[in-house]
Amino acid sequence: xxxxxxxxxxxxxxxxxxxxxxxxxxxxxxxxxxxxxxxxxxxxxxxxxxxxxxxxxxxxxxxxxxxxxxxxxxxxxxxxxxxxxxxxxxxxxxxxxxxxxxxxxxxxxxxxxxxxxxxxxxxxxxxxxxxxxxxxxxxxxxxxxxxxxxxxxxxxxxxxxxxxxxxxxxxxxxxxxxxxxxxxxxxxxxxxxxxxxxxxxxxxxxxxxxxxxxxxxxxxxxxxxxxxxxxxxxxxxxxxxxxxxxxxxxxxxxxxxxxxxxxxxxxxxxxxxxxxxxxxxxxxxxxxxxxxxxxxxxxxxxxxxxxxxxxxxxxxxxxxxxxxxxxxxxxxxxxxxxxxxxxxxxxxxxxxxxxxxxxxxxxxxxxxxxxxxxxxxxx
Amino acid sequence: xxxxxxxxxxxxxxxxxxxxxxxxxxxxxxxxxxxxxxxxxxxxxxxxxxxxxxxxxxxxxxxxxxxxxxxxxxxxxxxxxxxxxxxxxxxxxxxxxxxxxxxxxxxxxxxxxxxxxxxxxxxxxxxxxxxxxxxxxxxxxxxxxxxxxxxxxxxxxxxxxxxxxxxxxxxxxxxxxxxxxxxxxxxxxxxxxxxxxxxxxxxxxxxxxxxxxxxxxxxxxxxxxxxxxxxxxxxxxxxxxxxxxxxxxxxxxxxxxxxxxxxxxxxxxxxxxxxxxxxxxxxxxxxxxxxxxxxxxxxxxxxxx
Numbered sequence: 001x002x003x004x005x006x007x008x009x010x011x012x013x014x015x016x017x018x019x020x021x022x023x024x025x026x027x028x029x030x031x032x033x034x035x036x037x038x039x040x041x042x043x044x045x046x047x048x049x050x051x052x053x054x055x056x057x058x059x060x061x062x063x064x065x066x067x068x069x070x071x072x073x074x075x076x077x078x079x080x081x082x083x084x085x086x087x088x089x090x091x092x093x094x095x096x097x098x099x100x101x102x103x104x105x106x107x108x109x110x111x112x113x114x115x116x117x118x119x120x121x122x123x124x125x126x127x128x129x130x131x132x133x134x135x136x137x138x139x140x141x142x143x144x145x146x147x148x149x150x151x152x153x154x155x156x157x158x159x160x161x162x163x164x165x166x167x168x169x170x171x172x173x174x175x176x177x178x179x180x181x182x183x184x185x186x187x188x189x190x191x192x193x194x195x196x197x198x199x200x201x202x203x204x205x206x207x208x209x210x211x212x213x214x215x216x217x218x219x220x221x222x223x224x225x226x227x228x229x230x231x232x233x234x235x236x237x238x239x240x241x242x243x244x245x246x247x248x249x250x251x252x253x254x255x256x257x258x259x260x261x262x263x264x265x266x267x268x269x270x271x272x273x274x275x276x277x278x279x280x281x282x283x284x285x286x287x288x289x290x291x292x293x294x295x296x297x298x299x300x301x302x303x304x305x306x307x308x309x310x311x312x313x314x315x316x317x318x319x320x321x322x323x324x325x326x327x328x329x330x331x332x333x334x335x336x337x338x339x340x341x342x343x344x345x346x347x348x349x350x351x352x353x354x355x356x357x358x359x360x361x362x363x364x365x366x367x368x369x370x371x372x373x374x375x376x377x378x379x
Numbered sequence: 380x381x382x383x384x385x386x387x388x389x390x391x392x393x394x395x396x397x398x399x400x401x402x403x404x405x406x407x408x409x410x411x412x413x414x415x416x417x418x419x420x421x422x423x424x425x426x427x428x429x430x431x432x433x434x435x436x437x438x439x440x441x442x443x444x445x446x447x448x449x450x451x452x453x454x455x456x457x458x459x460x461x462x463x464x465x466x467x468x469x470x471x472x473x474x475x476x477x478x479x480x481x482x483x484x485x486x487x488x489x490x491x492x493x494x495x496x497x498x499x500x501x502x503x504x505x506x507x508x509x510x511x512x513x514x515x516x517x518x519x520x521x522x523x524x525x526x527x528x529x530x531x532x533x534x535x536x537x538x539x540x541x542x543x544x545x546x547x548x549x550x551x552x553x554x555x556x557x558x559x560x561x562x563x564x565x566x567x568x569x570x571x572x573x574x575x576x577x578x579x580x581x582x583x584x585x586x587x588x589x590x591x592x593x594x595x596x597x598x599x600x601x602x603x604x605x606x607x608x609x610x611x612x613x614x615x616x617x618x619x620x621x622x623x624x625x626x627x628x629x630x631x632x633x634x635x636x637x638x639x640x641x642x643x644x645x646x647x648x649x650x651x652x653x654x655x656x657x658x659x660x661x662x663x664x665x666x667x668x669x670x671x672x673x674x675x676x677x678x679x680x681x682x683x684x
Contacts, residue, residue, distance in 0.1 A: 055574050075577045088575035092593045101589070102579035153579065 004031040004065065004156050004189045011061035014047050021047040023213045024061065029191070029206075034183055036192045036200035038236070039210035045193045046161060047213070052191060053159050054078050065156075081155030085162040087146040089134035095121070095145055096130040102153045120152035123182070140171045144178075151186060158183075160192045164199065176203060197236055201225060209233050227270040231284065231357040239286040239355065241331045243323075247281045247356075254351050257285060261325035265301045266351035274356065283356045289318060289332035291353045296336065298348035305331070305347070310339045321345055429649035436645045444649035454633055454650070458657065461629040464542065464617065465610035468549045472557040473603050480562040481591060485570070497555040508551055509619035513539050516547065544620035545627050549610050556609075557602045564598025565591065593672070600669040604662045611658050630654040 012025040022044045029035055037045035050056040052063065054075030063071045070078060090098050099120055103113045121127045124144035134142055143163060150158065160179070164172045180203050183190050194200050200207050201221040209216045209224060209232075217229045228234040245257040245265065254266050255274075267285050269277075277283070305321035308330065319339040323329045333339075333347045429445070432438030448454045483490065500508055516522050516538040523535040538544055568591060576586040614631040621627030630650060638647025 053578060055577065075574075076580050076582060079580075080578065082575070082578040084571050084575060086569070086571055088569065088571035090572060090575075090590060092590075101576075101581075105580045105585060149579065159578075 004029070006030060006064075006066060007157065007189070008064040009048075009052070009061070010064065012048065012051055012058055012063065013060035014044075014051055014056055015059045020059075021213050022051065025051075025215060027208060027215070027218070029189060031189050032187050033205045034180075034190045034192065034203055035206045035208065036194060036204040037208050037210055038194060038197060038200040039216075040195055040236075042212075043210040044213035045195075045210050048210070049082075049159055049161055049191060049193045052157075053080055053082050055082075078157075079153075079155060080157040080159055081150035081153055082159040082161065083146045083150055083163045085165055087134075087142045087163075087166075089142055089145055089149070091134055093133075094130065095126060095132050095134070095137070098134065098145060099149050099152050101149065106153075116152050120148040123151070123185075124148045124178075139167055140175065143167060143175060147179075147182065151182065151188070154186075156189070158188045158190045160190065162193055162195070164194075165196075172199075179203065197238070209236060228355070229270055231286070234286050234355060234357065238288050241287045241289055241292055243285040243287075243329060243331065244359070245283060245285045245356075247277055247279050247283060249279055250277075255356060257283070257356065259303075259323075260327060260329075261323070263303060265303075265349075265354060267354040267356050268352050269356040271357070273358070282359060284359055285354050285356055287349045287354050290316070290334045292331060292333045292347050292349050294319070294333050294335040294339065294345050294347040297346065298350050300348065301351055301354065302346055302348045303331075305333075305345055307339045307341055307343050307345050310341060312338075319345070321347065425648045425652065428645050429652050431645045433645070434643045444646050445653070447646065448650060448653060457628055457630050457633045458653075460627065461611055461631075461654070461657075464545055464549075464613060464621075464627055464629055465607055468546045468553065469557075469603060469607045469610050471546075472550060472554045472606055473561070473599060475554065476558040476561045476602070477592075477595070477599060480558060480565045480595075481587060483562060484565045484568075486566075494559070497558065500551045501555055505548070505552065505615040506619065509548060509616060512544065512548060512551075512620050516544065539620050541622050542626045545613065545616050548616035548620050549613060552616075553606045553609060557606045560602040560605070561595065561598055564602075565595050568594050596669055596672055600665050604665050607661060607665075608658045611661075612654065630657075 007029040009025050009027045012022060013020065014022040025044075025048055027035075037048055039045050047056065051058055054070075054073060058071050061071070062069045090101065093101065096117055099117045100113060103116060108116070117130075118127065121130060124147050126141060126144055126148060129137065129141065129145075134145065137145060143166075146163070163179070164175055167175060176199060179192075182188070183203075192200070192203065201224075204221055206218065207221055207224045208218050211232055217224060217233045219227075224233065225237055228237050228239065243259060245259050245267070248256040248258050248264065250256075251266075254268050255277075256264055257267050258264050265285070303323060305323045307319045308322050309320040311318045313334075316334045316336060317339050319333050319335065321331050321333045323331065333345065335345075335347075339345060428436045430440050430442070432441045432443055487493075503511075514520050518535040518537065522538070523532075526532045527535065538547065572590055572594070573586055576590050581589065611629075612631055613629055614635065617623055617627045617629050617632060623632050631654065634647045634650035634654065636647075637650055638644050
């Protein structure tokens with residue numbers, strides 16, 4: 001198959017009747033990249049993938065592969081491979097015949113076919129299961145067979161549609177490593193659709209966060225994680241602690257803000273528009289529970305509260321803390337040592353990890369500012 | 380106690396529950412009695428009757444009735460005649476249904492209307508359809524008038540009171556069943572299998588022959604069997620729109636004549652049982668072929684599928 005130097009999606013739009021599932025999607029993928037499309041169900045990530053695959057026609061826009069538009073090339077002629085969420089293995093064909101399927105269609109001669117099938121099955125550790133039928137395989141084996149069937153054709157682009165969502169946690173983590181391993185081994189350009197931010201973070205070179213059919217943010221996993229550009233992305237990245245504050249002053253890269261009870265904190269913002277902010281304006285300060293630390297306590301940015309509930313998280317303890325005099329706002333806080341119920345606690349957040357966002361307006365943010373985050377078990 | 384335990388274990392090995400649920404037995408009793416009274420008893424009664432001598436079955440057990448049938452060329456011919464009537468229309472119904480069902484498997488516009496039109500003849504009954512056919516397809520019916528009016532034919536085509544008339548009537552009745560059954564089976568195939576096939580490089584045609592058709596085979600085989608059995612036992616259409624004395628003298632007519640015209644009930648019953656045995660043979664043959672052709676096709680596709 002043709003190797004990908006550069007794959008561009010330009011203004012790719014897909015409408016279903018009156019609803020637009022994908023709005024003017026622009027993305028540039030370099031050869032060998034692992035790109036994740038991340039978002040909740042209904043955000044258009046699968047639509048984007050199916051458009052790329054050729055299984056859905058575009059309403060507008062173009063897909064350009066190595067400088068050549070391919071949006072009118074049918075799926076079977078694009079030379080892309082796809083692994084489906086439910087694997088879509090052929091139930092009436094044996095493991096070997098499933099892998100052989102694409103090779104037979106391409107008229108690959110039998111000796112070469114057998115050699116390539118054997119290599120593909122070895123790669124996914126299924127070499128001893130050739131005679132079985134898909135129904136006789138476990139979930140993880142079916143998953144690996146779906147991979148073998150696709151990579152045996154050496155596709156130019158590998159499309160993965162939530163391939164891990166039907167597996168249990170342990171298997172999912174193993175497969176995640178295997179997929180990454182295969183990607184590096186074969187140097188396959190890969191587009192991966194998922195709603196799981198940890199999958200996207202751990203595997204990707206580039207993450208595309210999507211919302212309501214539009215791209216919300218594109219960046220490396222580090223960029224998306226540390227510098228979310230909107231409350232929506234922050235929410236997706238686990239910035240579940242929200243504290244309403246008002247701006248006091250800007251000092252260099254940082255802002256000084258004040259909570260309702262008058263505690264002053266130092267915070268930062270990832271937004272372009274923050275240059276227009278005025279002192280006195282009310283904003284939302286967001287931070288991740290695992291970056292709100294009671295122990296070890298950061299040097300600055302301290303808040304006081306009372307522990308309401310404690311959960312043991314393995315490495316740390318997570319406590320639900322009610323702030324003193326802040327309308328009973330509750331936040332999640334991590335600690336190295338056991339927190340005691342009803343005990344007073346002091347915790348802090350590093351200024352560069354306390355991110356400011358404008359208060360949610362219905363226009364640009366449908367995410368509700370849930371001011372009382374639940375403990376992990378309740379989420 | 381030990382004995383009871385042993386008994387329980389051997390029952391479990393047979394796949395039977397260890398404890399008998401008397402409530403469940405009681406609940407299934409009416410159905411059991413119904414099957415016994417409506418199916419098993421008449422069958423045993425008929426089988427016994429077919430082995431009796433004498434016109435009323437009052438005599439001793441004998442194989443005479445069967446011997447008479449197989450020794451009489453005119454009676455033996457009805458088997459061949461019945462195949463000639465039943466097989467072509469069954470094959471045709473299946474052959475039309477498969478591509479149509481493939482085309483309609485994801486639903487199309489006006490699907491409800493089309494389905495309603497298809498089902499309508501079934502609700503009208505055999506006699507009504509036969510009556511309508513006699514006037515519509517008759518020598519002076521609208522169909523012939525239309526063809527003559529368009530200048531396609533000079534003399535009217537004979538479409539009733541012969542073999543073709545029976546075929547048309549059986550098609551009208553059998554096709555909707557066959558089509559709906561195959562449609563139900565095909566639309567149950569996971570659409571991702573087709574997408575996967577395309578992504579592996581298969582054209583629509585290749586996908587049909589390599590994925591959809593083999594996976595539909597069990598449904599097609601069952602539809603074929605049911606429709607074939609219905610067509611093989613045809614009686615009203617063969618009498619009303621066919622030529623019951625010659626080219627459409629099927630087994631059921633032979634059985635009817637023996638039992639009610641010659642008043643030889645044992646003879647008629649033996650013909651009916653011969654008919655049943657042939658149907659059973661064909662079903663076994665079809666299911667055996669299906670088993671050979673589509674190994675694994677009936678197995679589920681695992682968790683996702």
